Amino acid sequence: xxxxxxxxxxxILQEGANxxxxxxxxxxxxxxxxxxxxPWGQLINLFYIPSxxxxxxxxxxxxxxxxxxxxxxxxxxxxxxxxxxxxAGGVGNxxxxxxxxxxxxxx
Amino acid sequence: xxGVIQSPRHEVTEMGQEVTLRCxxxxxxxxxxxxxxxxxxxxxxxxxxNNNVPIDDSGMxxxxxxxxxxxxxxxxxxxxxxxxxxxxVYFCASSSDWSSGNTIYFGEGSWxxxx
Numbered sequence: 001x002x003x004x005x006x007x008x009x010x011x012i013l014q015e016g017a018n019x020x021x022x023x024x025x026x027x028x029x030x031x032x033x034x035x036x037x038x039p040w041g042q043l044i045n046l047f048y049i050p051s052x053x054x055x056x057x058x059x060x061x062x063x064x065x066x067x068x069x070x071x072x073x074x075x076x077x078x079x080x081x082x083x084x085x086x087x088a089g090g091v092g093n094x095x096x097x098x099x100x101x102x103x104x105x106x107x
Numbered sequence: 108x109x110g111v112i113q114s115p116r117h118e119v120t121e122m123g124q125e126v127t128l129r130c131x132x133x134x135x136x137x138x139x140x141x142x143x144x145x146x147x148x149x150x151x152x153x154x155x156x157n158n159n160v161p162i163d164d165s166g167m168x169x170x171x172x173x174x175x176x177x178x179x180x181x182x183x184x185x186x187x188x189x190x191x192x193x194x195x196v197y198f199c200a201s202s203s204d205w206s207s208g209n210t211i212y213f214g215e216g217s218w219x220x221x222x
Contacts, residue, residue: 033210033211035213041196041215041216041218042213042215042216043198043200043213043216044213045210045211045212045213048210086150088150088211093138093140093155093157093162093163093202094152094155094163095140095152095211096152097142097149097150097151097152098149099149100149
């Protein structure tokens, strides 16, 4: 199956800072999504983005399908952004998750 | 919308006992997924259904695990007999037609501890 690598594994930011999270795929995907797992364990879908760029408030994501990677941008980070960010990708419903980036935003 | 509903939220059981986890997908969604999350292996896809039919169960760890979806609004994941290494958070998720790009919505998870 598809291998998904995320970087960095851990990230500590001061409130207000910006960050970029990266996701690499071992093969082409036609289904790619970003999720946030909050400290209570809830998994929230952030973006469905197999290609192109999307923005939602302070978050945006870009996928370059031909080069098999996706980026998640967080601007003006807040303490509520803390948690683990996962990307998942695959062909159709066969979605594989990366190991995640653990983000800690300090006040 | 009520979201994906899972039960039980927490379960502690003894090794050898049968465990049944339940899931109600979002109404109108035709794809349902079971994932398992552990510290060692992260989030693993166990099985997914499309229109109540199991499409890929290659992620099911062994014969002790089974999943069913008798109708569009209900699915179960059963472990029999359970073992301590099955301790994990089991997530159910649903989506509508993946080909139209609809997103996957997760339930809150069932936290299973096998002692």
